[in-house]
Amino acid sequence: MIVARYLALLLPVAAVLAADRLRERGAGRDRNRRAGCGAGRDRDRRAGCGAGRDRDRRAGCSAGRDRDRVTAAPVAGRDRDRAGAFLAFLAAAVGVAALHEVAIRAGWHSFAGVDGAYHGMPVDLWLGWAALWGAVPVLLRRLVPVPVALGLLLWIDMVAMPSLDPLVRLGPHWLHGELLGLAAVALPAQLLGRWTATGRHLAARVLLQMAVFTGLVLWLIPSVAFTLGDGGWEHLLDLSGSARVVAAQAGMAAAVPALAAVREFAVRGGGTPFPWDPPERLVTTGPYAYVANPMQLSTVLLVGLLAAATHSLTLAAVVLGTVAFAAGIAAPHEQADLRERHGAAWLAYRRQVHDWRPRARPYPAEPARLWLDDDCGPCAGTRDMLARRSPVRLRIVPAATHPATLRRARYEAADGYTASGVAAVASAFDHLGLGWAYAGWFLRLPVVNQLAQLITDAQIAPPHPAEGPR
Structure with a gap:
């Protein structure tokens, strides 16, 4: 059983590393073939990468601004590939956790009682499953189209799941859960990861990201907090009907700035809230005309309301930790990135708009x-x-x-x-x-x-x- 658990985690991780290595090799060959900076007759005939001023002035195969232009696109592409793979992994992780809750109630499968489990599911198997359904096919997307990837995942699970006994105990209708998981978890994770890597289908990317991060922030993280600490969903269910209505209205009111900010990123900025899939343009309109962190502000309010409704001090501590992390670690990195990308426009904006304290009047942005x-x-x-x-x-x-x-x-x-x-x-x-x-x-x-x-x-x-x- 121990061997099965390690294999369930190590094999997908090894596949991720191998896929990333194969992708880098393929990208390197394509880059060398297109840029003409390698050895051989193409270099001699077209690129002019020999020594001297002509090399520096025309070919750009040595250090300098032209080289930066040649390599900028592959570097950006590599970053997008990894961003897409990470998003696919995250989507699959949230989806597999939700699928597990359904599978237990439906009797599709269960796991042996082992240490290091979340709601009965071994964490190492969970992470390996998420890597296999999420990151690996995205990194191999040039070789494996979506239909082929889903078919391979089905075949792998049909072979692997029965062989993991006694760690995994399959019910008579476990294939029903498998097909549901491929359709509701693996397919959306693949689409999100691939579209992020290629920069396509902005509206669909935004909607899928919202689904993933809503599930992560408002369901998975609170559930983990309840499991490891105090509080629980039963407190929310025990509220009276009128109290539930008030809580729902308060939650919707807290969510409006975040929803509007996501829309502003997509419509005005041409990007998404994910830090490695950001807007192409600096966004200073909508909620950003009043506060620099509308999404984080809404998230803190929403999780704080949830902590109060579920009687969870652990979740309240998560809120405080999130604020500390955002202010002390994430903010300096984000500000340095925005300063580099947007320069004086961003500096002028940040002089007048604060992270957490909204302005009464809007920042004078676009006329x-x-x-x-x-x-x-x-x-x-x-x-x-x-x-x-x-x-x-x-x-x-x-x-x-x-x-x-x-x-x-x-x-x-x-x-x-x-x-x-x-x-x-x-x-x-x-x-x-x-x-x-x-x-x-x-x-x-x-x-x-x-x-x-x-x-x-x-x-x-x-x-x-x-x-x-x-």
Whole structure:
């Protein structure tokens, strides 16, 4: 049994290292073939990498700025590969833990009682399983497409799971759990890891990341804290109906800044919250116009509420440890990275926006214009309300002067972001103050925005062409 446990952990780890080595070798061969910096006739004929000034000036195969340009893309690609593999591993780890809870209740499989187990599942087997379903196929993605990877994982599990007896005890319908795991855990982990490595499908990457980190922060970490310390989910279930409603509303209120910040990263920055898959542009709008760490702030509030509701001092200690880690270790690293990538723009932003203490008025970021119809009663009322509150870097313009015929309010920012209807007015709220901005973040959330637009169109201001002198 001990040998089986070590093999279950060591084989996937060895596979990860081997896959990473194979990927680096392949990337190195491709880089040398494309850059022309190796030995041989291609170097002599095209690159001109011999000694002398011509080598430095034209070929860039020695030290200097041209070499940095040639090698920058492979280095960035290598970082993205590892970021994708790590995300896939994390997604698989959370998913396997959830699958284990379902499997135990369904009788699909169980494990022998051993030391170093979490809820009856050996931790080394858990980590090895996550590496096999997550990181390994992502590192080998150039050789193994997703359908082939899933087929290989099914074959490996069908061979390995029965052979791990008595460590693993299989039920009569264990294949049902296997197929569910491949579809609900391995497939999403593979898609997240591969899309991160290649920089594709931004919206899908963001949604998958949100699912993974929500499960990690609001389910797996608290469950581990309850197992190792005090508190438990039963305290949450013992709350009265009205108390549960209040707790749910408080949790949603705490989550709004984080959800809005994730949206801002994707829509305005072209990236994700994951540190190794960041936005391409510096984001200083939305919640970031008021506080530099909206996601961390929301996370601390959410986990703090959960600790109170579940009577867990251990989880409360996790919250304090998270704040200390973010302030003392993560923040200096993140700030150095942002300073290097964004320079003076980031320095100007950080001089005025704090990590944990929100501003009352927004940071003067991107200037924007809001087009409203002067001949529409509700639109004119909205215009007057906004003007009375002295919006920061927002110009309100008659909709009739827009080059196109507008049928709803329209918001346009200098960075190219646009919104119409309720989303346009909600975006304008960002320029007023913290309370109004919070309302705007909520109104721009998916589903909420669509419902608000339906109500507005039906009962407040139906879509109509803005007419008047142009």
